[in-house]
Amino acid sequence: MIKNREAFLQTIATQLGRSTPSLTKPERNWKHLPQHEVLKGASADELVEILVEHCANIHTTVKICTQLTLKQTLEEAFATYNNGQIIYSEDARFEQLQIESFIAAQQSFKWDPTQGDMNIEIAERANIGVVISDITLAESATIMLQSSAQRGRTLSFLPENSIAIIPKSSIVPRMTQAAQFLRKQSHVASCVSFITGPSNSADIEMNLVVGVHGPVRMMYIIVEDV
């Protein structure tokens, strides 16, 4: 429901010198588009290098592995965070990366829309959340997640430790390419999260505190999937 729109828009139109509000989509003829020049032409390996380098600035541990060594890398990652309850999204890519059965064999829970609020309860007490990045931004070392019934948004916020698996093929130069991707979708997810490292705050005397409301620790595992 939309309330009070007509009078509100009329006021704006009048201030802008129009007799009635404009209902025609304006042309966007930008003179400057510097965002397309950033990391233009960088190779896949160069993008990985940039991403890895930036992880040092965002308090994030990063591992690189192949599809063959992914299971072992993940096992070590779980151990680093002292194992415990794991929660992960329902995502066909876990199977494609051949780690679905491994994760299922741990003390783990797969996000299940039929279980309602129980998902949130488990996520809240889980030690580790595991997700797979949809698009990864090299420039800022950022993962992008699109929510769905099978991939709850709080899964990557509530657990104290967060692990993001990054297929190498998901890496693009920067947010520009993610924005273009999102615009092409016929239906945008109800929540698209761009996540860059663990949560943090500098609100107390400008001292950085890592781990405020969201995850305290974060790890990226880049998989050479191509």
Added chain:
Amino acid sequence: MAMKISKNKFNDRLSMNLDNDFMRSAVSSAQHRFQTRRSTAIESLDWEQWRNHGEEIRQHVLEHLDYYLYELSENVAARGGHVFFAKTAEEATNYITNIAKEKQAKKIVKSKSMVTEEINLNTHLEQLGCEVIETDLGEYILQLDDHDPPSHIVTPALHKNKEQIRDIFTEKIGYTASSQPEELAQHARQILRQDYLTADIGITGCNFAVAETGSVCLVTNEGNADLVAALPKTLISVMGLERIVPTFEEMEVLVSMLTRSAVGQKLTSYITVLTGIQEELDVDGPEEFHLVIVDNGRSSILGGEFQSILQCIRCAACVNVCPVYRHVGGHTYGSIYSGPIGAVLSPLLGGYDDYKELPYASTLCGACTDVCPVKIPLHQLLHKHREVIVEREGRAPISESLLMQAFGMGTSSQSIYRFGSKLASTAMKPFTSDDKISSGPGLLKNWTDIRDLPSPKKERFRDWFDTHSKGGRS
């Protein structure tokens, strides 16, 4: 808290803050850190081109604001959301308190939002009996400290030290650990986590609304906005009417510029784009979503000589370079909007009665203009305010009026000027010691309170010049 944060007069606020040594050194060191981080974050980019693009996006949106608000509201509604256009602060707070009543809300969690401060939303909700909890760590600290006002747009508790924060936590929330920021933050995390899980309503601001998809984009480092938006069943986002972009493509440009300019990060930890209500089978996310679009004086700025101030994306880069802010701190401005942006915006939204001194709280050095990511000519707008205050409103500060009258009188005739300048030395004699005036009378007092003034010489410069040019010493 409304936009106005103090009943004291400007000069009283100024004296009070100039005496606050901790605040002044905290602000000065914060400015230094913000500036260094920002410089590092933009060094690999062709930043001037980015500024040009940022400016053209914001100008385009303002020129077509009626269309983009129409498109935004259509798309929010198409995704199951409600849109309320509020002409005034009162309309906005009435609408939101009615939702709280309807939901019989007891607990409301909020993420940081300047516009909700501006419309005094928390007070209205609290009067209704709701517990309103600010979840941004800085805002949370201020709220616990009996609603101490924010002193910076991005880091609102900048004026407090960690010992003060420990004392507030000890008194208000049973804190027993040290003043280490990590321990303080950990305690807040534990308390607030339960609040997210049990709140009836979540309220957020809006960094950018995307017209093409009806999305709201939230930018944080703490991740608090995400939990506010994901856990309560009802979500309300409040935005100023100008806070809009056409598509994701412009959103990403402005987000990239905002995070670099505000905190020197390529992106903050969380950039979250929310579209409508939760979808079928979704477990988290709101079942009900309201977008409240607030005018509250903004539309009257459109189409006028101050329109460019609506380009602002609230990064506070101007605050972080301002030499006046460095010395006087945020509270001196008497408004939730401080620094150069506050000195331009507060008089426009709150009127000259309360804020006529702010345009004078500037050296017009232009550092704010140079650093603005969307190229708002801030120092020119401050100058424009002074022009309006003096010429159209006829209310220049009294000292300036007197000075100008005296100057006008003294310089209107050659003989009066000559007489006056010869007299100056004699007139100032009672106040002079060692060729310096340390405690001047009348208008001079404002100067000599802070530093000495050299006393006028007996021999005027013109007389000295005449003597020397007629073959005197070189």
